[in-house]
Amino acid sequence: MGKLVSQSFLNIVRTWKILLAELVVVFVGVYGAFWVDNYRDELDRKDRTAEVVAVLVQDLTDLIDVSGSFNEYMQDGLQKWDEARQHGEKEPPYVFRIFGAEKPPLTTWQVVSQAQLAELLEPNLLYELGFYYNELSGLGDRYVRYAEFTESDVLPLMKTGSAGFYDEDGKELLPRFEANMDRLREYHKMSVEIVDWAKCLRDRVASVDSSNVVCRSVQGVTPM
Helix, strand or coil: CHHHHHHHHHHHHHHHHHHHHHHHHHHHHHHHHHHHHHHHHHHHHHHHHHHHHHHHHHHHHHHHHHHHHHHHHHHHHHHHHHHHHHCCCCCCCCCCCCCCCCCCCCHHHHHHCCCCHHHCCCHHHHHHHHHHHHHHHHHHHHHHHHHHHHHHHHHHHHCCCCHHHECCCCCCECHHHHHHHHHHHHHHHHHHHHHHHHHHHHHHHHCCCCCCCCCCCCCCCCCC
């Protein structure tokens, strides 16, 4: 009788061992599947982050190069105009015109922003990128307003010479033309700041920076 009880006990222990082993196998299999899925998701996230970073770096670099050359051109033109005026010359208002689209392209940001960026970039970096591209769009609007007045009021009058731009004494620009020159100077100043901002952002994006560094300059009102 004792042998039968011992044998039954051993059978129960053996059965439980088998069940426990099967449970361990099932657990390890399920855990392994989750681990593999998570690993694949992490690799996919890294790949998507690398693609987004590459696109943004290229877009920021293009703006730095193009706008940087525009800014140098404007600076040179405005400086020469100021020097001519200081020598008493009655120059027509200096005009800056862009061949092609008048506003900087935002297509890259619009496409990239649909790529679930909250999962790929740090919140503070993502916020500043959104802020930057919003300011870039606003800068384009400013140039359009300048260009519209230039094309409708300045360019036609240039056909008649420079006298029509000055007051009766021929010493001062008429207020509307002086204001348009001021608008261009403001645009130039803001464009220089945008380029500096883009350089800082490009470095942050390239390194997927998660610090609290703020690239943007101080935003404020335009003094009159």
